[in-house]
Amino acid sequence: MYVPPHFDESRPEVLFNLIEKNPLGILFSNGKSGLDANHIPFHLARGQGEHGTLACHVARNNPLWQDLSDGDEVLVVFRAADAYISPQWYPSKHQFHKQVPSWNYLVAHAYGRVTIRDDEPFVRRNVALLTRTHEASQPVPWKMGDAPRDYTEMMLKAIVGIEIGIIRLVGKAKLSQNKEVRDIEGAGHALNDLGSRTIGEAMLAAGRAKTGAEDC
Incomplete structure (x- = not known):
């Protein structure tokens, strides 16, 4: 990803927050069958590994987990938001008429190495963590114990876990900082x-940050 200095966001805490608030990532891989992209919700363990660890699961019928080998490098892209920017919104446009349209966005790219986790404890824990996180805002949160045990066991057998040890985080906050x-x-x-x-x-x-920097 091309990141000009004025759009660079390299603070781990900011990027971790972005990932946790926007957990549906796009997992890009280049396995035995070539390039692939899968849209998957992730759980982030900030303190696990040197740069944090991402965990997810996919359907056992999804060929992704068999297409990858342990240690393969992948890229997961998380997007917080984006918006079209009209030149009409810039006061300087009405004074000098020298502005063009643009598009702003907030994204984090997590590069990492894969470990395929086809083991029940990992899959169960990942499902439990995702459920606990995203059910927290519900009036009556759903929990795994709400479903019949045999049904839960059947569903867990139908998915495979994937663990990604993050080796590099790249962030871009394109917010017209060059204006x-x-x-x-x-x-x-x-x-x-x-x-x-x-x-x-x-x-x-x-x-506000730019005003503070100019005042220093």
């Missing part, structure tokens, strides 16, 4: 008004 503060803030407020608050608020924060 004037008034333009960053103008577009940020416009996005908020349209309901695209994730990028809008991130842009306003980028504007």
